[in-house]
Amino acid sequence: MIRNKNNYKEILKNLNNKFGKVNAVLANEYIKVYPETAEEHRDMQKFCREEKIEFYVIRPLSERPFKIVMKGLHRDTDIEEIKFELAIALPEIEILKVGQLKNVRTKSPMDIFMTELKKNGHGNKIFEITQFMFLKIKIQNCRKPPGATQCWNCNMFNHSSENCGFQTRCLKCGEDHRTNQCPITTPQENPKCINCGATGHIASWRHCPLFPKIKPTKGQGENYPKAQREFLASQYRRQENISYSMQT
């Protein structure tokens, strides 16, 4: 997905010059580009970064990691140890990441661990584990938290920072740094929203006119993590805050 600031012809001309005939569809403020191979996909991302063409990547479902949460281990368990033991218990699946949820208010780590596994068709094997590191444990599917995904890098919606090729934009001041690097550390009286430009809220406030309206998700599994940014928003709005965030 390439951002179209009314310059799609110019961007596509550039891409066609570099990669030959490119398969592209116009989608309002974006251009959807479909690379033919994984290699071309990589090269296009590199090209866009070099040419300062803003984009984000939509990964096919099959390439997205499979996420689960694990309960029953002590909250002080070392994440590296979990990773190591999981690799032994599940030799057929690659363990991409283990993280621990922490309570947003108190910042204390919780006894809930989140794991990302590489999809390879054997993912369901993990649900067969009931005993792990000498303890009885419970493994559940992890669902995306309800509502929109907001990117940690650019603070726009519907993609995550791992797939982001947009300019970094701070949620608090709109400058070119990550929100957690912002020199502003205290809640401000009248913050300005970097997405809609209004004052009195920040761009992660769900009632911002530009915050996507999405129906809550249904089905099995639990929703983790609720984002830290909501907590940030609540510092401004004095709203009821939420209780989980991820610590990796």
Ligand SMILES: [Zn+2]
């Ligand atoms: Zn982004």
Ligand SMILES: [Zn+2]
């Ligand atoms: Zn900032």
Ligand SMILES: [Zn+2]
């Ligand atoms: Zn706004």
